[in-house]
Structure formats: C-alpha cells, structure tokens
Amino acid sequence: MNAERSDPAVDELAPLLLHGAADDTQRATLAQLLTASSGNRRRFLEHTALHSQLAQAAKAGQFSGNPAEFFHALETPPVARPRRILKFWLPAAAAVIAACLVAIPLLPASASAALDRVIVAAKSSPDRCYQIEVLEPADPETTEARADRGRFPATNHLEGATLWLRSPGQFVLRQTLPNGETRFVGSDGNESWSRRGQGTSRVSDDPERFGGGLVAKRREIGFLDLDRQLDELKPLYQIEWLDRSNHDLWKLRGTRRSADQGGAREIELWFSPNSGLLQRMVLRQLPRGNGGPRSIALELQSTAPLPDDFFNSTHPHTTSP
Amino acid sequence: MPENLPPPDPQLAFTRLFVANQAALHGFLVSLVHDLHAADDLLQELAGRLWVKFDSYDPGRPFVAWGIGFARLVAMEWRRKQQRLPLALDEATLDQLANQAADQAGQQDERREALHECLKSLTQHQRQALHLRYQEELSVAAIARSWKRTEMAVYKVLKHAHRSLLDCMNRALSHPQS
Numbered sequence: 388m389n390a391e392r393s394d395p396a397v398d399e400l401a402p403l404l405l406h407g408a409a410d411d412t413q414r415a416t417l418a419q420l421l422t423a424s425s426g427n428r429r430r431f432l433e434h435t436a437l438h439s440q441l442a443q444a445a446k447a448g449q450f451s452g453n454p455a456e457f458f459h460a461l462e463t464p465p466v467a468r469p470r471r472i473l474k475f476w477l478p479a480a481a482a483v484i485a486a487c488l489v490a491i492p493l494l495p496a497s498a499s500a501a502l503d504r505v506i507v508a509a510k511s512s513p514d515r516c517y518q519i520e521v522l523e524p525a526d527p528e529t530t531e532a533r534a535d536r537g538r539f540p541a542t543n544h545l546e547g548a549t550l551w552l553r554s555p556g557q558f559v560l561r562q563t564l565p566n567g568e569t570r571f572v573g574s575d576g577n578e579s580w581s582r583r584g585q586g587t588s589r590v591s592d593d594p595e596r597f598g599g600g601l602v603a604k605r606r607e608i609g610f611l612d613l614d615r616q617l618d619e620l621k622p623l624y625q626i627e628w629l630d631r632s633n634h635d636l637w638k639l640r641g642t643r644r645s646a647d648q649g650g651a652r653e654i655e656l657w658f659s660p661n662s663g664l665l666q667r668m669v670l671r672q673l674p675r676g677n678g679g680p681r682s683i684a685l686e687l688q689s690t691a692p693l694p695d696d697f698f699n700s701t702h703p704h705t706t707s708p
Numbered sequence: 709m710p711e712n713l714p715p716p717d718p719q720l721a722f723t724r725l726f727v728a729n730q731a732a733l734h735g736f737l738v739s740l741v742h743d744l745h746a747a748d749d750l751l752q753e754l755a756g757r758l759w760v761k762f763d764s765y766d767p768g769r770p771f772v773a774w775g776i777g778f779a780r781l782v783a784m785e786w787r788r789k790q791q792r793l794p795l796a797l798d799e800a801t802l803d804q805l806a807n808q809a810a811d812q813a814g815q816q817d818e819r820r821e822a823l824h825e826c827l828k829s830l831t832q833h834q835r836q837a838l839h840l841r842y843q844e845e846l847s848v849a850a851i852a853r854s855w856k857r858t859e860m861a862v863y864k865v866l867k868h869a870h871r872s873l874l875d876c877m878n879r880a881l882s883h884p885q886s
Contacts, residue, residue, distance in 0.1 A: 398874075402867040404742060404795055406841070406848050408859065414795055422801045428808050432739050433874050436812065439735040440823055442744050445842040497745035 391426030401434035498626045498639055501663075505639070505656055506617045508663030514553050516689040521546040522669070523682035543679060544570075550685065557698040571704050580700035588700040620654065629655060636666060650674065651682075664690070722762050725771040726755060732772045732816040733779050739809040740783035740802070742794040750782050757782065776810050818881055826876035834869035841866060 400417040403409040409417070420427045509515075525543065548562035559573040564583075571582045582588040620626065624641030631637045641654040652672035658665050664687070671682040696702050733754060737747040757778050758765075765774055787793060787802075797805065830838070840846045840854070848866070852859045 398871050399867065402870045403863065406863060406866055408848055408863050418795060418797050418801070421797060421805060425804070425808065428801075428805050429812075430874075432805070432809050432812055433878070434870060435739040435742065435809075436735045436816075436819060437823070437870060437873060437877075438744070439738040439747065440731070440820060441838060441842045442738075443731050443734055445845075497748055499745055500749040 391424055391429070393424070393426040393430035394420055396420060397427050397430045397434075401431050405434060405438045498628050501628075501637065501639055501658070501660075502617075502620060502626050502656070504663035505658050505665055506663075508658070509617055509665060510554070512664065512690040514551070514690065514693045515687060516691075517550045517552070517668075517685040518688050519545045519548045519550055520684045520686060521680045521682075522671075522684055523680060525680050545680060545683060549688070551693060551697065553693065553698060559698055559704065561704070573698055573700065575698040575700075578700070582700065582704075585703065590700050623650070624654060631660075635659065718762060721767075722759055726758065726775075729772045729775060730755075731820070732813040733775050735816060736776050736779050736809050736813050737783055740780070740806060741786055746786060750779075750786055754779050754782050770814075772813055772816075773810070776813055780806050780810075815881075819877060822877040822880040823873065825880060826873050829876055830869055830872065834865055834872070837862060837865040838869055 396416065397420055400409060400413050400420070403413055404417060417431075421431055544562045544564055548560055550561075551559040556576040557574060559571060562570055562572070564570055568583050570584075571580075573580055578590055578592045580588045580590045620641050624643055626639055626641050629638035629640040636657055637660045639656045639658070641656070643650060643652050650673075651670035654671070655667075655669035656665055657667035657669075666687045668685045669682070670684075673679065673681055673683070694702070697704075730751065734747055734751050737750050737754070738744065741747055741750065754775070758775055761778070765771070783806075784802075827835075837851065840851045841848070846854070848859050848862050852862045855862065
C-alpha cells in the first residue's frame with residue numbers, strides 16, 4: 388500500500404517546532420498541514436519519533452561528552468547477550484528499576500519541571516522560617532551607613548538572622564545589631580514596621596518602608612516574597628540542574644538571563660525531590676546598590692503554621708512561635 | 709504473538725514491560741505534546757498510573773497498546789492545562805494524530821534499528837549539531853553562540869540532519885534486504 392505523500396513544508400516546519408524555533412505563523416501553518424492530510428500527519432509523526440529516539444538515546448546515560456563516543460553508541464545495535472547472562476542480569480536490574488519507579492514514580496526529570504514542583508510546594512506550605520547565612524560580605528564601600536536607611540541598615544546585619552515568611556509579601560526578620568539589641572523588621576503586606584526589642588514599633592503604610600534593600604525591586608529576585616519571586620524565576624533566569632547525586636536533596640541553578648535586570652546574578656535552589664520543599668536557597672552576586680552582602684543562603688528551619696497575627700506590628704514576637 | 713507471560717512477581721513483570729516499551733510510550737507522548745521536557749515528566753507520571761492500574765492489564769494484549777491508552781489521557785490532560793501550547797490543534801486533528809501515532813508505535817524497534825545504520829551517513833557537522841542538541845541539551849541559540857553562527861544556520865543543519873535520517877530510515881524500512 389502506498390502511503391499518502393506529504394507536503395515538503397512539513398519537513399521545514401516540524402524540526403522548527405521541535406527545536407523551539409517556530410514562530411506563530413509557522414505553527415499555524417503546520418497545524419493546517421496536519422489537518423489537511425494523513426500523509427502530512429505521518430511525516431510529522433516520523434519527525435516526532437526521531438526527536439524522541441535521539442533524546443532517549445542521549446539520556447540513556449552511557450554516552451560521554453565526546454561526540455565520537457556518542458555516535459558510536461548510537462550506531463551500535465544492541466548486542467545479543469547469551470541468555471544465561473540475561474537470566475541473572477535482568478531480574479536484578481528490573482528490581483532496581485522497579486524500586487525507583489514504584490517508590491518515587493513522579494520525580495521531575497527536567498529542571499523546569501523541578502522548579503514547578505518547588506513552586507507548588509512553596510504555595511502549599513504558606514508559613515516558613517529560614518535562617519540566614521552570609522556567604523560573601525558586602526563590599527566595604529557599601530557597608531557604610533546610609534542616611535536613608537538609618538544607623539543600622541537592615542541589609543548590613545543579616546548573619547544569623549531569622550526570617551519568617553508568609554505569602555503574599557508578609558515577613559518578619561529578626562536580627563541582632565552590633566549594639567547587642569534585637570531588632571524586628573516586618574510587613575503584613577499592607578504596612579511595614581520596625582521595632583527594637585520590646586520597644587514601640589514604628590509603622591509605615593508603605594509595605595516596603597522598613598524592608599530597605601531587602602525588598603526586591605521590579606524584575607529582581609530577592610527573598611522576602613519568595614512565592615511570587617519563584618514564579619518569576621522562569622522568565623528571568625536560565626534554570627538548569629546543579630546536582631542530583633544526593634537522593635534526598637537535589638539542586639537547581641538559575642542564572643540571570645540579562646544584565647539589564649536586577650537581582651542576584653545566580654540563584655541555587657536546594658530541595659527535597661519527593662516533596663519539592665525548598666530546603667536552602669542561595670543568592671549569589673546580589674546587587675551592590677542595595678547595600679548588604681554579595682551572597683547569602685537561607686536555610687529552612689520550619690514550616691510550622693504561625694499565628695494569624697504574627698506578621699502584624701502588634702504581635703510581641705517575644706519567643707519563637 | 710502475545711508478549712512473554714509475566715512472572716508471578718507483579719512488580720518485576722511491570723518493570724520488564726515498562727522498560728521494554730518506554731521508548732515507544734515516550735515517542736507517543738512527544739507526538740502529542742511536542743516538547744521533550746514535558747514528555748519526560750509525563751512518562752514518569754504515566755509509569756505511576758500504569759503501576760496503579762497494572763492489576764487490570766491483560767497479559768495477552770500488547771503492553772504498548774495498553775499503555776498508549778493511558779498515555780493519551782495523560783497527554784490530553786497536559787494539553788488542557790497549558791496556557792500556550794507548542795502546537796495548537798483542533799480536537800479532530802489531535803484525535804487523528806493520536807490514532808496514527810498509536811498505529812506507528814509498534815514500529816519503534818524497526819525504526820531504531822534503521823536509525824543505527826542511517827546515523828553513519830551524516831556529515832561531521834550534522835553529527836556535532838545533534839550531539840550538542842541532544843547530548844549536551846543546548847538550545848539552538850546556545851549552539852549558534854558557540855559556533856559563532858546564526859540560529860537559522862544551526863537550525864538548517866539540524867533540519868537537514870533530520871530529513872536525511874528520515875529518508876534513509878524510510879528507504880531501509882521499505883527495502884529491508886538491501
């Protein structure tokens with residue numbers, strides 16, 4: 388039986404689509420071609436099958452970074468092993484694969500899918516508490532006190548600080564100042580506030596007033612509105628795998644796409660692969676203009692629910708919740 | 709001919725069948741979602757669903773046909789959730805595409821063998837492009853930067869590699885003796 392011939396345009400447009408280079412007009416033309424004839428659909432399916440075969444072969448794991456070895460492996464048909472060896476090998480391999488499939492059937496394969504899981508997990512546990520670690524201090528010229536940020540700018544005393552977060556945009560930061568006092572800075576999403584020890588709170592109806600350089604500007608990734616900013620990671624950062632060798636902790640790395648946008652140059656997300664829960668977030672090369680350290684890490688301490696009024700200026704914050 | 713009867717251990721049986729057919733299932737998913745990363749994720753979701761339903765699998769029936777029924781559901785669910793699809797298709801065309809993809813899934817092994825042979829006919833440049841795209845997972849734009857060429861130039865190399873491979877594979881499949 389002769390197969391219906393395909394339109395040569397399918398050979399032009401299908402690879403464009405599969406390699407992410409087709410524009411809207413080309414997509415619409417391809418859709419029309421697929422509606423028009425079974426021959427076009429058959430040829431398109433040959434392209435998608437080839438795309439899948441090449442990707443699967445590349446992911447099989449036995450290829451090195453050497454193109455010659457990659458093609459040698461691709462071009463070498465599977466060798467028929469003696470049945471005796473297969474008899475012992477297959478059950479053992481199958482058992483291992485079965486354990487992986489059954490125990491963790493839904494682990495994300497792509498970095499993008501993993502980020503989606505982290506975002507979903509962040510939204511499903513609204514209250515989180517992180518401890519801040521300064522990995523790289525501020526440049527000396529930016530640590531000088533600035534008149535508009537007071538004597539002790541919030542960004543300058545982050546080592547060991549505790550940060551409680553609730554979306555959208557609610558936070559409490561507890562930090563120890565050089566004079567030994569404890570300072571709380573926070574926002575309930577509507578107003579921001581600052582208080583030393585158990586003193587009187589200064590309150591502003593500008594929700595960013597006391598956040599200082601901690602609050603991300605437009606098209607920046609900071610860390611005080613983590614959920615919204617995780618959503619913005621995809622368009623603003625190139626996401627890739629950093630490490631998946633540890634079964635309990637996987638790592639993604641986001642690299643800022645454009646020098647024009649603000650925010651950290653590089654972001655690392657360390658998360659539990661099964662739950663997607665973000666365990667550690669590293670922000671490297673933060674903007675100098677905000678003052679504060681160049682690189683910090685936020686380590687998850689707790690996801691326990693916080694009192695409803697915890698982010699209000701009126702909450703005493705006398706002890707950890 | 710029915711596939712090998714599964715051994716008594718259902719987990720082992722499932723794993724054997726899934727591993728043996730996952731390339732065909734992945735290919736089927738790619739044919740409907742047109743995105744490799746999405747297909748990778750959906751394949752894992754599919755594995756979980758098939759395992760849950762494995763009690764209802766009839767070993768006298770080809771596993772790939774059974775799996776494709778679920779893969780179709782998974783792919784359609786994914787398409788419904790997307791705000792912007794790689795390729796928007798009307799329902800009738802999508803059904804026709806899925807039916808033809810299901811029919812072609814059985815040829816997976818023959819096509820893979822043909823691919824082994826046909827890769828030898830590629831030029832060095834085409835080989836390098838495929839290596840960077842599939843093994844290194846570089847985007848067309850990243851390859852273009854690395855080669856100091858335009859994206860369209862890289863795309864043309866990939867397109868010619870695809871066409872050359874498909875034409876060679878189809879010749880090999882229509883004349884298996886030669």
